[in-house]
Amino acid sequence: MYTQPMEMARHSAPAPRTSVRTEAPPVDMARFLTMVDDDPKILREMATMYLVESTELMNGLHAALETGDIPEAERLAHKLGGSSATCGMLGIVTPLRELELSGKARNSQENEKLLKEADRQHERICAYLVDNVLSH
Amino acid sequence: MKKILIIEDDALIARAYGSKYGSAGYETQVAEDGEAGLALVQTFKPDLVHLDLGIPRVNGAEIIRRIRAQPLLGALPIVVLTNTYQNRMVKAAIDAGATRCVSKATCTPRMMLEVIDKLLSRGPAAQASAAAVPPTSLEPESKAPTAPENPPAVEATDDLAEEIIPVPHDETPSLAPQTLPAPAETFTRETERHEVFHARIHSEFLKRRPELLAALYEPLEPLLRAEDEEVRIRGLSQMCRAADRLASHSGLAGFEAASEMAGALAALLRELVEGPSEISASTLRTIVDTCDSLRESPRFTEESANQPAAPPVVLVVDDDPIARRAICLALARINVAAISVDGPVAALGLLAENKFGLIFLDVQMPDMNGFDLCRQLRTIHPNESTPVVFVTTLSEYESRERAAQVGGNDLIAKPFLPIELAVKALSLLRPAADPSA
Numbered sequence: 392m393y394t395q396p397m398e399m400a401r402h403s404a405p406a407p408r409t410s411v412r413t414e415a416p417p418v419d420m421a422r423f424l425t426m427v428d429d430d431p432k433i434l435r436e437m438a439t440m441y442l443v444e445s446t447e448l449m450n451g452l453h454a455a456l457e458t459g460d461i462p463e464a465e466r467l468a469h470k471l472g473g474s475s476a477t478c479g480m481l482g483i484v485t486p487l488r489e490l491e492l493s494g495k496a497r498n499s500q501e502n503e504k505l506l507k508e509a510d511r512q513h514e515r516i517c518a519y520l521v522d523n524v525l526s527h
Numbered sequence: 528m529k530k531i532l533i534i535e536d537d538a539l540i541a542r543a544y545g546s547k548y549g550s551a552g553y554e555t556q557v558a559e560d561g562e563a564g565l566a567l568v569q570t571f572k573p574d575l576v577h578l579d580l581g582i583p584r585v586n587g588a589e590i591i592r593r594i595r596a597q598p599l600l601g602a603l604p605i606v607v608l609t610n611t612y613q614n615r616m617v618k619a620a621i622d623a624g625a626t627r628c629v630s631k632a633t634c635t636p637r638m639m640l641e642v643i644d645k646l647l648s649r650g651p652a653a654q655a656s657a658a659a660v661p662p663t664s665l666e667p668e669s670k671a672p673t674a675p676e677n678p679p680a681v682e683a684t685d686d687l688a689e690e691i692i693p694v695p696h697d698e699t700p701s702l703a704p705q706t707l708p709a710p711a712e713t714f715t716r717e718t719e720r721h722e723v724f725h726a727r728i729h730s731e732f733l734k735r736r737p738e739l740l741a742a743l744y745e746p747l748e749p750l751l752r753a754e755d756e757e758v759r760i761r762g763l764s765q766m767c768r769a770a771d772r773l774a775s776h777s778g779l780a781g782f783e784a785a786s787e788m789a790g791a792l793a794a795l796l797r798e799l800v801e802g803p804s805e806i807s808a809s810t811l812r813t814i815v816d817t818c819d820s821l822r823e824s825p826r827f828t829e830e831s832a833n834q835p836a837a838p839p840v841v842l843v844v845d846d847d848p849i850a851r852r853a854i855c856l857a858l859a860r861i862n863v864a865a866i867s868v869d870g871p872v873a874a875l876g877l878l879a880e881n882k883f884g885l886i887f888l889d890v891q892m893p894d895m896n897g898f899d900l901c902r903q904l905r906t907i908h909p910n911e912s913t914p915v916v917f918v919t920t921l922s923e924y925e926s927r928e929r930a931a932q933v934g935g936n937d938l939i940a941k942p943f944l945p946i947e948l949a950v951k952a953l954s955l956l957r958p959a960a961d962p963s964a
Binding site: 472 | 614615618798802846847848849850852853856860891893920941942943944945
């Protein structure tokens with residue numbers, strides 16, 4: 392079960408850093424703030440909602456790919472990609488979009504690689520939200 | 528005589544407010560940009576500043592900061608006229624020390640005068656007049672001109688403005704307490720003056736409207752053709768100024784719904800200027816549709832002026848709770864109530880029993896997709912003709928075509944800008960007085 396980011400959110404603790412590469416922040420805060428009209432209360436509400444929703448969808452995505460349910464995997468990747476883009480969680484959008492496409496091609500090796508990247512980006516997003524939104 | 532400095536780059540609007548304040552016994556001066564405004568603060572020594580936030584050269588928030596930085600001017604009342612949808616500018620103004628922020632779309636010169644009278648707590652004359660104003664006076668003004676307006680207290684530099692305000696000098700009100708009529712009589716005379724003033728501005732606006740709309744359309748075609756980002760940004764900036772101007776003028780003339788729509792369009796254009804990566808086929812289409820809607824809008828008919836819009840309720844159908852919340856938040860910006868449901872089954876139940884003003888539909892949902900839901904709702908009374916906008920990541924040409932085939936009115940691409948969604952909603956929701964509704 393893929394639950395680590397939600398656990399992190401519950402305890403409001405910084406995420407373990409798994410990568411030392413210099414990457415763009417996983418969250419486009421300008422877009423996120425635009426969406427909530429710069430309201431700090433709504434920002435926290437949406438960050439929490441994203442953590443809950445995205446973790447549930449990532450769990451579903453893992454389960455769908457493990458059981459070979461490609462249509463369901465495509466649906467979940469599409470849905471999470473959409474809500475991530477809406478909130479400015481840009482880091483995860485590319486692997487999810489690609490996962491949608493490679494899912495269509497039934498390429499399990501490629502799917503696995505993209506799922507791993509989506510997991511990594513999801514962890515980065517959750518850690519970012521905990522550090523920069525929820526712990527303030 | 529108390530003094531008001533008007534910092535406003537639109538000569539006609541400055542003139543209209545100047546006349547209003549002048550007829551109420553205030554001395555006024557106008558500055559057309561931020562630098563001139565700051566200079567006049569020193570030399571004219573106003574008792575109050577009326578400031579348009581979108582002023583050129585030095586922006587509104589910076590003007591307030593610079594005024595507040597001077598120890599003797601810390602308490603100088605600064606009343607700011609704003610575009611409701613440019614929240615960041617408004618917040619910046621408040622943070623800088625604005626005394627009051629009022630919306631261009633809903634605040635008439637009469638309301639502005641009431642705000643100013645209160646802030647300046649004028650002597651017995653103003654108090655008697657203020658006491659006669661009923662609590663409902665913040666409602667939009669009515670028409671029916673019956674008496675001439677008083678002379679402007681500002682120097683005339685604009686011919687059109689001179690036409691707006693007649694100059695019967697013998698009617699200039701005195702502020703001396705002993706010359707005051709009884710409060711009820713004062714109220715009647717003041718109301719008549721307000722009505723005449725408003726009727727003239729209203730009529731002049733209708734004459735000037737084609738010119739204001741032409742200014743909005745002028746950069747549109749080059750903008751749509753442009754591939755170079757710099758050219759696009761230039762076109763968007765030009766349109767933004769034109770939309771802002773249209774919002775100010777229509778608000779001043781009492782066309783509240785049109786002013787709101789133009790103001791929201793200006794806010795969308797400004798967001799695209801500041802974040803050109805958000806420019807997309809969807810946002811450009813929204814801009815074109817909104818311009819067309821403003822051009823053809825019944826919101827500019829005589830009947831719709833000063834008529835408050837109906838309170839329509841919007842239905843949002845999306846299986847993603849984040850998308851639902853994001854759409855409802857965008858609608859809350861334009862004070863539109865929304866009901867959101869997580870799928871077509873719940874939606875169909877609501878559609879059979881409630882009339883909605885507008886429906887936002889996701890496309891990919893479990894059980895039934897948005898296209899099928901739209902086709903079905905076109906047969907359900909009372910929502911057969913309710914506008915439907917699809918909000919989806921499927922923004923390709925085929926999806927647009929399919930949306931039109933099933934009876935959809937429009938499509939917005941995810942991820943959407945909240946202001947884009949708000950603009951779209953404003954252009955599709957019909958005000959109560961819309962004669963075509």
